[in-house]
Amino acid sequence: MLQRIRAIVQQLKSLFWTGLERLTAFLLPLLARVLGEKKYSWLVGQVAMTIFFLRTKWRLIEAYYEAHVDRSSPYYRPIVTMWKVAGKVVMYVLIYLFVIETNVFWLTGEMPGVDELQNPKLSQASEIYSADGVLLGKYFAENRTPIRDYKLLSPYLVQALVATEDARFYEHTGIDFQAWAGVAVGLVKGGDRGGGSTISQQLAKNLFKTRTKKSFTKTGLFGYVPGLSKLIYKSKEWVTAIKLERFYTKDEIILWYLNTVDYGNNAYGIKVASKTYFNTSPDSLNIQEAAILVGLQKATTTYNPKRYEGKPLEQNRAWKRRNVVLAQMVKAGYVKKNAYDSLAKMPIELHSNEESPYDGTGNYFKVAIAKYLNEWAKANDMEIDLYRDGLKIYTTIDSRMQIHAEQAVESGMRSIQKTFDNHWTGQNPWVDEHGKEIPGFIDTVAKRTEYYKALVHKYPKNPDSVMHYMKNVKRKMWVYSRSTLGEEQMTMSAYDSIQYYKRFLQSGMMTLDPYTGHIKAWVGGLDFKYFKYDHVKQSRRQPGSTFKPFVYTAAIDGPKDLSPCYMMTDEPFELEVEEKGEKKIWRPSNADGTFSYSAMPIRRALAKSINSITARLTNEVGADTVMYYAQKMGIKSPLKAVPSIGLGSFDVSLYEMIGAYSAFVNEGIHVEPMIVQEIKDQNGKVLQRFDPVSYRVIKKESAQLVRSMLEGVVYEGGTGSSLLWNEGEVLLPTNNRYAPAFAAKTGTTSNHSDGWFIGMTHNLISGVWVGGDDRSIHFRTGALGEGSKTALPIYKRFMIKVVNDPLLANYKPVPFDKLDKRVVKKDFNCQSAYSTLPDSLQVSDSELDSLNSLLGSPSETPDTNQHSPQ
Numbered sequence: 033m034l035q036r037i038r039a040i041v042q043q044l045k046s047l048f049w050t051g052l053e054r055l056t057a058f059l060l061p062l063l064a065r066v067l068g069e070k071k072y073s074w075l076v077g078q079v080a081m082t083i084f085f086l087r088t089k090w091r092l093i094e095a096y097y098e099a100h101v102d103r104s105s106p107y108y109r110p111i112v113t114m115w116k117v118a119g120k121v122v123m124y125v126l127i128y129l130f131v132i133e134t135n136v137f138w139l140t141g142e143m144p145g146v147d148e149l150q151n152p153k154l155s156q157a158s159e160i161y162s163a164d165g166v167l168l169g170k171y172f173a174e175n176r177t178p179i180r181d182y183k184l185l186s187p188y189l190v191q192a193l194v195a196t197e198d199a200r201f202y203e204h205t206g207i208d209f210q211a212w213a214g215v216a217v218g219l220v221k222g223g224d225r226g227g228g229s230t231i232s233q234q235l236a237k238n239l240f241k242t243r244t245k246k247s248f249t250k251t252g253l254f255g256y257v258p259g260l261s262k263l264i265y266k267s268k269e270w271v272t273a274i275k276l277e278r279f280y281t282k283d284e285i286i287l288w289y290l291n292t293v294d295y296g297n298n299a300y301g302i303k304v305a306s307k308t309y310f311n312t313s314p315d316s317l318n319i320q321e322a323a324i325l326v327g328l329q330k331a332t333t334t335y336n337p338k339r340y341e342g343k344p345l346e347q348n349r350a351w352k353r354r355n356v357v358l359a360q361m362v363k364a365g366y367v368k369k370n371a372y373d374s375l376a377k378m379p380i381e382l383h384s385n386e387e388s389p390y391d392g393t394g395n396y397f398k399v400a401i402a403k404y405l406n407e408w409a410k411a412n413d414m415e416i417d418l419y420r421d422g423l424k425i426y427t428t429i430d431s432r433m434q435i436h437a438e439q440a441v442e443s444g445m446r447s448i449q450k451t452f453d454n455h456w457t458g459q460n461p462w463v464d465e466h467g468k469e470i471p472g473f474i475d476t477v478a479k480r481t482e483y484y485k486a487l488v489h490k491y492p493k494n495p496d497s498v499m500h501y502m503k504n505v506k507r508k509m510w511v512y513s514r515s516t517l518g519e520e521q522m523t524m525s526a527y528d529s530i531q532y533y534k535r536f537l538q539s540g541m542m543t544l545d546p547y548t549g550h551i552k553a554w555v556g557g558l559d560f561k562y563f564k565y566d567h568v569k570q571s572r573r574q575p576g577s578t579f580k581p582f583v584y585t586a587a588i589d590g591p592k593d594l595s596p597c598y599m600m601t602d603e604p605f606e607l608e609v610e611e612k613g614e615k616k617i618w619r620p621s622n623a624d625g626t627f628s629y630s631a632m633p634i635r636r637a638l639a640k641s642i643n644s645i646t647a648r649l650t651n652e653v654g655a656d657t658v659m660y661y662a663q664k665m666g667i668k669s670p671l672k673a674v675p676s677i678g679l680g681s682f683d684v685s686l687y688e689m690i691g692a693y694s695a696f697v698n699e700g701i702h703v704e705p706m707i708v709q710e711i712k713d714q715n716g717k718v719l720q721r722f723d724p725v726s727y728r729v730i731k732k733e734s735a736q737l738v739r740s741m742l743e744g745v746v747y748e749g750g751t752g753s754s755l756l757w758n759e760g761e762v763l764l765p766t767n768n769r770y771a772p773a774f775a776a777k778t779g780t781t782s783n784h785s786d787g788w789f790i791g792m793t794h795n796l797i798s799g800v801w802v803g804g805d806d807r808s809i810h811f812r813t814g815a816l817g818e819g820s821k822t823a824l825p826i827y828k829r830f831m832i833k834v835v836n837d838p839l840l841a842n843y844k845p846v847p848f849d850k851l852d853k854r855v856v857k858k859d860f861n862c863q864s865a866y867s868t869l870p871d872s873l874q875v876s877d878s879e880l881d882s883l884n885s886l887l888g889s890p891s892e893t894p895d896t897n898q899h900s901p902q
Contacts, residue, residue, distance in 0.1 A: 296332030396556025540567025579680030650678030784817025
């Protein structure tokens with residue numbers, strides 16, 4: 033067999049040299065033709081002289097060798113063999129390192145390049161800041177905030193690290209051969225001498241993920257071979273460690289290393305770890321704390337001090353590991369023996385401050401920011417990763433307003449929820465438009481949950497087992513509390529959980545500066561941890577009467593050119609409509625089901641939210657004109673020019689409604705809502721600044737007139753007059769308590785499924801929506817379910833908090849400018865005091881569905897699988 037192999041090798045050599053000769057014979061004439069005869073002759077002469085020179089020198093070396101080496105010596109053959117072996121070893125090592133460095137034929141995977149070594153990318157959290165400079169939260173997969181200055185490290189920390197991980201760190205150049213010799217001796221003796229990796233090697237592993245890269249280009253072909261893969265990634269770490277020692281000082285390597293380490297409990301890097309375990313900074317760590325964090329690096333679970341809180345010291349492996357590190361510091365000469373004796377007896381004292389991606393305020397707008405920035409980056413052909421790039425994102429949010437808004441929604445919704453639960457005592461709230469419970473409602477929702485689908489997959493032929501686990505198997509789970517703040521633990525089945533969460537009403541709230549477009553507060557729901565669906569921008573619901581200002585704007589600013597004092601009569605209105613070739617009669621009624629049959633200015637009709645007049649005015653102005661103005665002013669959701677459009681029958685978002693209202697305060701200029709002002713990279717370089725986008729949508733006079741009409745909703749006995757009742761008196765301006773400082777509109781949709789309130793002051797617009805995630809879940813009476821009873825109280829709570837906050841004094845309401853007859857040519861002084869009427873869009877669901885079917889696409893609805901058991 034061996035002879036055959038040798039024959040094959042000889043044959044391959046012969047073929048190689050034959051091929052080389054033929055290739056040379058082919059290339060030489062070609063080279064002569066390219067260079068020309070003169071240059072070619074000179075080149076051939078130079079090659080011949082070089083060969084002659086080398087042969088002469090080689091003969092001299094052979095002569096010297098023969099004169100000084102005794103071939104007959106018994107040591108000759110062993111020495112020659114040893115040199116040959118050594119030469120081959122060196123050659124093979126060089127070839128191996130060349131393959132490792134160059135990744136020839138993709139055998140060993142990529143190595144970090146010079147640019148990566150000089151500018152390594154460290155995954156770190158991106159931070160979100162409010163307009164007033166408060167850190168609102170972070171985006172992170174690895175919660176890391178690197179330290180940039182070695183001087184910000186405690187000397188105890190550096191001493192503990194060097195003593196424990198790499199005692200000769202300041203002596204070697206990346207690889208500690210003495211430590212490897214110790215490892216070899218330990219293995220021979222059967223002991224455990226550790227891995228022998230230096231801090232530089234560990235940095236290479238952490239920084240460039242040499243052991244976790246799984247793609248073919250990163251790992252290489254040999255990386256998938258058991259046993260060989262370990263040698264390859266170790267080799268990469270050796271080579272990279274030597275390069276790091278060339279590019280960085282010892283202090284910089286220690287700093288980089290401490291920034292890369294995983295300390296458990298979602299704490300990456302020494303800065304976050306110091307805060308997580310001891311609520312301090314790295315430069316303030318004492319010797320015991322430093323020893324704990326260094327000891328923790330060996331095994332973040334086994335030696336995690338949080339794991340042993342409250343347990344005896346003899347069971348506390350974190351305490352024992354800390355003492356091992358202290359002993360190593362004694363051995364290295366950093367700590368005296370008597371000091372160690374005292375320190376080793378002391379227990380561990382933690383001051384935990386663990387961070388979560390859900391910490392801080394405004395988790396709903398954090399999701400909105402992430403979506404916006406990803407879309408912006410894609411549109412601008414940029415690649416950003418909020419969870420890796422360490423960006424600094426400066427938002428328009430005011431941290432104080434955000435807190436006030438969250439508290440207003442929290443307290444307001446608990447009050448409303450209590451009323452709702454009492455209202456439906458002993459009954460299920462999911463009912464149709466006739467008040468009858470929807471059969472199989474929870475069953476339908478349950479079948480959409482991932483838990484149900486997993487059970488069906490597990491028991492494909494046994495539906496009884498599926499329902500048994502859904503309905504009968506109960507377990508403890510943390511749920512959002514109905515009665516107390518925060519959460520509580522309850523025992524329930526998956527079915528119970530769905531029923532529990534389906535009884536919740538939801539809410540959304542947003543506040544906007546109408547001049548800059550800056551969003552000051554954004555509350556998308558009750559609690560982001562339990563309810564992920566955002567009711568500010570993601571959700572779209574019928575706006576009801578809050579859509580009516582667009583009808584009156586179209587009447588005043590549009591071709592009809594009406595004034596607020598244009599007279600109309602509150603009487604029945606009907607219109608023939610056609611759907612799929614079938615003619616039907618549409619007869620909208622007022623919320624209380626009656627008509628006054630009295631003539632009134634459209635100013636009062638808007639304040640009283642009278643449906644009959646709004647429907648008639650929509651018909652006179654034209655549904656297409658109403659749609660045109662709504663879209664022009666900022667409504668981007670799909671609309672159709674149908675008769676019911678003026679009563680708010682098409683789904684829109686709270687976000688676009690508030691943006692559209694900005695023109696009423698901003699003298700006819702619409703400003704696009706914006707939430708991000710500036711983005712900086714991790715080094716503080718500005719990547720992008722965002723400027724407001726605004727444009728005129730209606731005439732200044734029209735904006736002033738409609739805003740004045742909306743003042744009547746609050747001050748002229750309109751549907752929002754309760755805003756100033758009782759504790760609402762604090763909202764009255766101090767200098768002129770009876771001058772209008774608010775303009776507003778309430779809204780309620782069919783069956784009281786949606787309650788809206790949008791309030792405006794001279795420099796703030798805030799909107800609130802309240803309703804069930806499913807439209808079938810609602811109050812049964814207008815006395816409880818109107819926007820003035822559900823959404824308005826939340827707005828009122830918010831504005832009272834703003835007015836009482838001395839830091840927000842510039843947002844305290846002041847009276848609007850009075851309309852000047854010398855400037856405003858249309859008649860507007862037609863107001864009187866009248867009783868308050870409900871504001872509901874009292875049109876049946878079937879009628880609205882019939883009209884909305886012209887739209888051709890279903891409205892966006894929330895995922896009902898939010899609350900399935902985990």
